Amino acid sequence: GAVVSQHPSWVICKSGTSVKIECRSLDFQATTMFWYRQFPKQSLMLMATSNEGSKATYEQGVEKDKFLINHASLTLSTLTVTSAHPEDSSFYICSAPDRVQMNTEAFFGQGTRLTVV
């Protein structure tokens, strides 16, 4: 199957700083990527849909100014958590469909554990 690589796997940052998380499709072009957030022992909640060359679409309740998404190429989407606070600590996961294969499987990155201290 297709491979999605997410970096970094984990990051610790100080409150008030910004953190960038990268999501790359390694062997296919991803015009759309999805960003999910997972709190401890909870489910994955969709945060936003990242579209190559256009603005991201955010789910209700997600602050677009706090969670900046950039999808500047067909293989890379980035999520920047701006002015991070401890409540932003969570596990962030990206996924992308391989539309060339025209199947429904979503390929997930390994996830990023963010801890804000």
Add this chain to the structure above:
Amino acid sequence: AQTVTQSQPEMSVQEAETVTLSCTYDTSESNYYLFWYKQPPSRQMILVIRQEAYKQQNATENRFSVNFQKAAKSFSLKISDSQLGDTAMYFCAFMPSISNFGNEKLTFGTGTRLTIIP
């Protein structure tokens, strides 16, 4: 909007036994896809099995099979001959028809933590 419900937060079963995980969903869509994903301790999401709603035949993948009841909006996962490596969180997920690109977003249930006991 779609909702996915998993009513079993935790389950455990002896190795080699069979276990069934429950999932119900609610949608007004007529075409959609249902999935079971496995999340082991590494937290990498792994697709276990997929079901197209327009197919009446239940999907199977080796030891994994589903019981898809469209009218009842039920989608359970059966794991046969369970193995220690099956220990993980299992999420049921819903995706609407992909007739429109950008619509492949998943709605997940709350998950079932499955433990296989040696």
